[in-house]
Structures are given as structure tokens and as C-alpha cells.
Amino acid sequence: MWNQVYDPFNNWILSTIGAALPVVTLLVLIASNKVKAHIAAIIALVVANLVAIFIFTMPAGLAFRSTVLGAVTGFFPIGWIVLNVIFLYRLTVEKGTFETLQTTIVRGPAVSDLELHQSLDRRYRRVPRVHGVPHRLPVAPQPTPEGAVFAFTWLSYTGSGMLIAAVIAGFIMGFSPVRLVKAYGETIKVCFYSLITISAMLAIGTLTRLSGVDATLGLAFAGAGVLYPFFGTLLGWLGVALTGSDTASNILFGNLQKITSEQLGLSPILMGAANSSGGVMGKMIDAQSIVVASTATNWFGHEGTILRFVFWHSIALACLVGVLVMLQAYVFTGMIVQ
Numbered sequence: 001m002w003n004q005v006y007d008p009f010n011n012w013i014l015s016t017i018g019a020a021l022p023v024v025t026l027l028v029l030i031a032s033n034k035v036k037a038h039i040a041a042i043i044a045l046v047v048a049n050l051v052a053i054f055i056f057t058m059p060a061g062l063a064f065r066s067t068v069l070g071a072v073t074g075f076f077p078i079g080w081i082v083l084n085v086i087f088l089y090r091l092t093v094e095k096g097t098f099e100t101l102q103t104t105i106v107r108g109p110a111v112s113d114l115e116l117h118q119s120l121d122r123r124y125r126r127v128p129r130v131h132g133v134p135h136r137l138p139v140a141p142q143p144t145p146e147g148a149v150f151a152f153t154w155l156s157y158t159g160s161g162m163l164i165a166a167v168i169a170g171f172i173m174g175f176s177p178v179r180l181v182k183a184y185g186e187t188i189k190v191c192f193y194s195l196i197t198i199s200a201m202l203a204i205g206t207l208t209r210l211s212g213v214d215a216t217l218g219l220a221f222a223g224a225g226v227l228y229p230f231f232g233t234l235l236g237w238l239g240v241a242l243t244g245s246d247t248a249s250n251i252l253f254g255n256l257q258k259i260t261s262e263q264l265g266l267s268p269i270l271m272g273a274a275n276s277s278g279g280v281m282g283k284m285i286d287a288q289s290i291v292v293a294s295t296a297t298n299w300f301g302h303e304g305t306i307l308r309f310v311f312w313h314s315i316a317l318a319c320l321v322g323v324l325v326m327l328q329a330y331v332f333t334g335m336i337v338q
Contacts, residue, residue, distance in 0.1 A: 004212030022048035033304035041200035052211035070206025074199035080159030088166035233322035236278030
């Protein structure tokens with residue numbers, strides 16, 4: 001049985017640099033705006049496999065299975081939801097019912113056309129939340145087998161409900177069965193590259209988790225000593241940026257936060273909350289969310305623009321939360337729940 005290796009170079013600096021290669025590759029390529037998001041995700045996935053196999057000694061077969069598991073998880077349920085929501089949206093736009101809904105929700109008797117446009121524009125620019133699958137942290141006091149099970153219960157997926165609703169709504173709006181099938185094919189064509197991107201990004205997250213790459217990055221943050229409350233908050237930020245989910249980040253790094261805080265004499269309750277609070281600030285740079293946002297708003301190919309716009313906001317907010325946690329840890333200790 002293969003055990004994860006967290007310091008393959010026997011040097012924490014070099015090991016951390018190696019562990020950071022996949023996520024740095026992904027973010028740099030997307031932010032450059034010179035590489036399409038799906039190409040950037042595929043390149044980063046290749047880098048993640050090379051790092052996992054040749055640096056972190058993960059068996060090639062296990063790395064391949066982890067990649068496939070992540071890719072399938074990326075499509076079911078996340079890509080499945082996106083595909084069917086866009087399908088329903090396109091049906092309503094084609095029949096004009098979506099415009100009627102917009103007007104009903106946004107427009108009041110005294111609302112001008114300019115105000116209506118501005119209000120809708122603000123709605124379209126919002127980035128939707130995407131929640132990944134929560135996973136258990138590989139860092140543990142003793143080697144612990146990590147199970148990777150994918151239950152394909154497609155009928156219970158939210159995306160399946162969306163598809164059923166879209167088909168029913170399509171018939172009510174007067175679409176023929178042939179037109180519905182054709183419209184679904186058109187939607188697949190529109191979402192094709194975005195679905196590839198989402199699947200590749202989930203594959204990266206799954207592979208880095210199971211190979212121990214994420215844990216190595218987490219342990220690097222844990223070595224901050226007295227500054228750990230600040231960097232522990234950034235660890236939560238990093239977890240969401242990597243996994244796309246605050247829940248997944250909490251499960252991924254929660255045990256590490258608890259163990260490290262107890263060793264440093266800090267409140268594990270505070271650091272658990274810091275992991276979650278910092279993670280919220282990482283949501284805006286989560287690559288999966290950015291891709292879904294560009295797809296849902298028909299702003300294809302602008303993922304790099306979105307990332308560059310929100311990246312420094314994300315960093316600044318995460319650092320502010322980190323400063324607050326530092327104050328709670330050493331100054332305003334009475335704020336911590338006992």
C-alpha cells in the first residue's frame with residue numbers, strides 16, 4: 001500500500017515549491033489571458049500528474065484513477081447542473097419568456113429603461129457559488145487508508161431535476177420534441193469547452209488531495225509559528241481556491257488546523273473558524289466558479305479578465321480576516337467561544 005509523502009525533497013522549501021506548481025500553473029495561464037481556460041486547465045492537470053508521480057511518488061495507475069474520478073466528479077454533478085441550467089435558460093430566451101420574467105422581477109411602474117438595464121447588468125455580473133465534494137484530510141497522526149468512492153445516483157442530482165424541469169417547461173412553452181433535442185445539442189456545443197474546464201479542474205483538485213500535494217502546502221502554512229493565526233486563515237483561503245468549496249476546505253485542512261493550534265497553544269475553535277472565514281474570501285478566485293460565471297453569463301473566454309479583476313480583492317480581504325484572527329488570538333481573547 002502506498003503512503004503519501006509530504007516532504008519528498010527532505011527540504012520543506014523545495015517540497016512546497018513542487019507542490020505549488022499545479023495551482024500556480026493554472027492561475028498564471030488563466031490570468032495571462034493568452035491561453036483559453038480549458039487549455040490552461042488541461043496543462044495544469046498534466047503538471048499535477050507529473051508532480052504527483054515523479055515528485056510525490058504516487059503510482060502512475062493510482063494517479064490516473066484519481067484523475068478520472070475527479071473528472072467524472074467535475075461533470076457529475078457540477079457540469080451537469082451548468083449544462084441543464086443553460087439549457088433551460090436558452091429555451092426561455094428563445095421564446096421570450098425570460099425577458100418577461102426579467103421585467104416582472106426588476107421593473108416597477110416608475111423604473112426607467114436605463115435603470116432596468118443597470119439592474120440586470122448587476123445581476124448578470126454576480127458569480128454563482130459552486131460547491132465541490134467534501135473530502136477528508138490525508139494528514140493524520142497515523143497512516144490512514146483513504147477511500148475514493150463515486151456513487152452514480154444521477155436521478156438524485158440537482159442537474160437531473162433541472163433537465164426534467166426544462167423539458168416540462170419546454171413543452172408548456174410550445175416546443176416540439178424534435179426542437180427540444182436539437183436545442184439540447186446546441187447547448188452542449190455552447191458549454192462544451194466550459195465542461196472540459198470544470199472537469200479538468202476537479203480532476204486537479206482530486207489528484208492533489210489524494211497525492212498529498214495539498215497537505216504539503218497546508219503543512220507549509222502550519223510552520224508560521226506565532227504568525228500562524230494569520231497564515232492559518234490564508235490556509236483556508238488556499239483550500240477554497242484549490243477545491244472550490246468551503247466545506248471541502250474545512251474537511252481538507254480542518255484536522256491540520258486543530259493539531260497545529262493545539263501544539264501552539266491556540267484555540268482550535270478559533271482556527272477552525274478562521275479556516276472557514278478565510279475560505280470565503282478564496283471563493284471569488286476559485287477557477288471553477290469563474291468558469292461557471294463566464295458560462296452562465298455568456299461571457300465565454302473572459303475567465304482571465306475575471307480572475308485579474310477579483311484576485312487582489314480576494315487577497316486583501318483574506319489578509320484583513322487574518323489580521324482580525326491575530327487580534328482575537330492574542331489581544332481580544334474574550335471573543336473566542338470557550
